[in-house]
Amino acid sequence: MKYEGMIFRPPSEADSLILQVTVGCSYNRCTFCGAYQGKRFRIKRFEEIKEDIDEVSSYRIKRVFLADGDALIIPQEELLRILSYLRAKLRGLERIGIYANAKDILRKEVEELKALRDLGLGILYLGLESGDPEVLKRIKKNATVDQLVHAGKRVKASGILLSVTVILGLGGVEGSQTHAMETGRVLSEMDPDYVGALSLMIVPGTPIEKEIETGRLVLPTPFGLIQELETMIAHCHFTRCFFASNHASNYLPLRIRLPEQKEEALKRIREVLRRKDPALLRPEYLRAL
Numbered sequence: 001m002k003y004e005g006m007i008f009r010p011p012s013e014a015d016s017l018i019l020q021v022t023v024g025c026s027y028n029r030c031t032f033c034g035a036y037q038g039k040r041f042r043i044k045r046f047e048e049i050k051e052d053i054d055e056v057s058s059y060r061i062k063r064v065f066l067a068d069g070d071a072l073i074i075p076q077e078e079l080l081r082i083l084s085y086l087r088a089k090l091r092g093l094e095r096i097g098i099y100a101n102a103k104d105i106l107r108k109e110v111e112e113l114k115a116l117r118d119l120g121l122g123i124l125y126l127g128l129e130s131g132d133p134e135v136l137k138r139i140k141k142n143a144t145v146d147q148l149v150h151a152g153k154r155v156k157a158s159g160i161l162l163s164v165t166v167i168l169g170l171g172g173v174e175g176s177q178t179h180a181m182e183t184g185r186v187l188s189e190m191d192p193d194y195v196g197a198l199s200l201m202i203v204p205g206t207p208i209e210k211e212i213e214t215g216r217l218v219l220p221t222p223f224g225l226i227q228e229l230e231t232m233i234a235h236c237h238f239t240r241c242f243f244a245s246n247h248a249s250n251y252l253p254l255r256i257r258l259p260e261q262k263e264e265a266l267k268r269i270r271e272v273l274r275r276k277d278p279a280l281l282r283p284e285y286l287r288a289l
């Protein structure tokens with residue numbers, strides 16, 4: 001496999017074959033994101049992708065994740081061609097996953113997403129980050145709350161599983177509770193199959209690092225982040241969702257089914273908040289990503 005630069009994938013794709021079909025992120029301007037710094041965006045040529053698929057075609061591969069940052073930006077015909085080739089070559093293939101941003105999704109009609117699903121696209125990862133419009137503007141998310149909700153609903157309507165990422169701490173101390181409440185509310189509107197909650201980690205060289213250095217953004221304390229998690233979960237009303245805060249960046253790892261385990265989870269979080277004992281939190285050295 002030929003990879004260009006650092007490769008990122010969702011934690012749940014740890015056992016998947018990572019197939020790099022694009023390089024970088026077509027947008028690459030979210031203020032907190034350093035994932036694709038310095039990578040010039042391009043869609044790989046089909047011949048390059050085909051070579052990578054041919055190389056692994058004798059292996060039994062069940063899951064494939066299409067990298068990099070927003071591979072759904074690939075024009076429909078080209079993406080259908082890649083998925084068809086994957087299906088033809090990897091006989092045991094059960095699921096293909098992909099990152100997408102709201103605009104990539106909204107460029108495709110439900111029928112087009114269904115056509116991708118029929119060729120094996122089983123899960124799509126979308127970064128909501130925050131449900132607070134002010135935060136979305138400040139982090140330059142390049143999508144409004146409305147667009148994000150529509151994008152999420154369109155994925156659900158296509159039958160592709162929807163996994164949404166949110167980031168604790170993005171509202172700073174001042175906007176902490178609004179960020180948490182609005183994120184819970186917007187997540188509920190999207191009603192995703194999976195939610196992954198991360199805590200904001202400051203990547204050197206990103207614009208958000210400057211905001212922190214100059215005091216324009218003050219990060220919540222570890223217990224402040226856990227309070228956000230509590231507020232967010234309390235405001236989440238899902239049909240059926242797996243909610244995880246077990247990402248390495250978090251101080252309190254949780255893996256819960258909502259709505260079934262909501263009260264139990266809230267009870268546990270509130271107990272941690274009541275005791276405020278640092279020994280109950282994931283130690284800093286384990287939070288290194």
Ligand code: SF4
Pocket residue numbers: 025026027028029030033034035036069070101127
């Ligand atoms: S968060 Fe996603 S959309 Fe924003 S710059 Fe990073 S990869 Fe691109």
